[in-house]
Amino acid sequence: MKYIAWAVLSLGLLVAVPVALEGQQETSGDVELSQNYPNPFNSETTIPFRLGEDWFKDGHTPLVSIRIYNVLAQLVAIPFLRGTGEVLDGRQLAWNGSGQFEAHWDGRYMGTNREAASGVYVYQLMVDGVRVVSRRMSVIR
Numbered sequence: 001m002k003y004i005a006w007a008v009l010s011l012g013l014l015v016a017v018p019v020a021l022e023g024q025q026e027t028s029g030d031v032e033l034s035q036n037y038p039n040p041f042n043s044e045t046t047i048p049f050r051l052g053e054d055w056f057k058d059g060h061t062p063l064v065s066i067r068i069y070n071v072l073a074q075l076v077a078i079p080f081l082r083g084t085g086e087v088l089d090g091r092q093l094a095w096n097g098s099g100q101f102e103a104h105w106d107g108r109y110m111g112t113n114r115e116a117a118s119g120v121y122v123y124q125l126m127v128d129g130v131r132v133v134s135r136r137m138s139v140i141r
Contacts, residue, residue: 030054033125033133040138043115047079047103049125056095064093065126066103076121077110079103107139115141
């Protein structure tokens with residue numbers, strides 16, 4: 001297991017994240033997951049994402065989840081929606097006029113006050129359970 005973790009870390013592969021490979025690292029006009037900033041970060045980071053207007057047609061409110069995993073594919077945290085403080089775990093989002101949203105992570109392990117260790121993490125955006133986009137971030141302590 002240790003060698004697999006090093007391979008994932010050193011090669012920058014995202015296959016350790018528990019998702020179907022279809023749609024991984026996919027960006028298109030209707031869903032976009034931007035690089036977190038600052039990256040690398042020390043205590044807190046912001047994760048911008050955008051949903052196209054098509055996701056909100058006919059009054060539909062898409063279910064959005066963002067999850068943060070370590071390189072061993074273990075769930076580390078679920079960030080919250082900036083401005084509302086709602087945890088982004090199957091949260092319905094209403095059209096805000098632009099489709100631009102921001103998630104915030106305080107750099108702590110989920111459910112604890114313990115800071116996440118230095119290293120590479122993968123964050124993943126899922127919309128309505130069908131569209132999945134992933135990116136990498138770094139924590140430096």
